[in-house]
Amino acid sequence: MRAARGCRFQGESVWLLRVRWGIASAKINGIAANPPRWSDGSFSVQGAAAALDVTTQTALTYLADGLLTGRQLRKGQPWQIDLTDDQIRDLRARLQRTRRPKKEAS
Numbered sequence: 305m306r307a308a309r310g311c312r313f314q315g316e317s318v319w320l321l322r323v324r325w326g327i328a329s330a331k332i333n334g335i336a337a338n339p340p341r342w343s344d345g346s347f348s349v350q351g352a353a354a355a356l357d358v359t360t361q362t363a364l365t366y367l368a369d370g371l372l373t374g375r376q377l378r379k380g381q382p383w384q385i386d387l388t389d390d391q392i393r394d395l396r397a398r399l400q401r402t403r404r405p406k407k408e409a410s
Contacts, residue, residue: 338350338351338382339351340354340355342384344384346374346384346385346386346387347384347385347386347387348382348383348384348385349363349364349367349382349383349385351385352366352372352385352387355387355392356392356395356396356399357396357399358399363385366395367383367385371395372385372386372387372391372395373385373386374386
């Protein structure tokens with residue numbers, strides 16, 4: 305399919321049309337928020353972040369850096385992160401080693 309001016313549709317154009325026409329993005333679980341854990345036992349980004357006691361951005365960085373493994377059905381779909389109790393323990397220990405102590409204000 306071609307856009308009105310004959311060029312190909314870009315992701316940004318599709319996003320703009322979805323927003324303008326009120327079309328929701330496709331989600332694994334319909335329109336509901338992502339649960340902490342999916343039915344197959346894998347974690348969502350939010351669930352993994354909560355389990356590791358980090359922000360969702362840090363969980364996404366861990367995915368990009370290969371510290372976490374996960375999959376998406378398609379680009380833009382929610383992540384399904386495989387996370388074992390041992391990995392949670394190891395990553396929390398890593399955080400304890402790398403977090404800087406809070407300095408008291410002088």
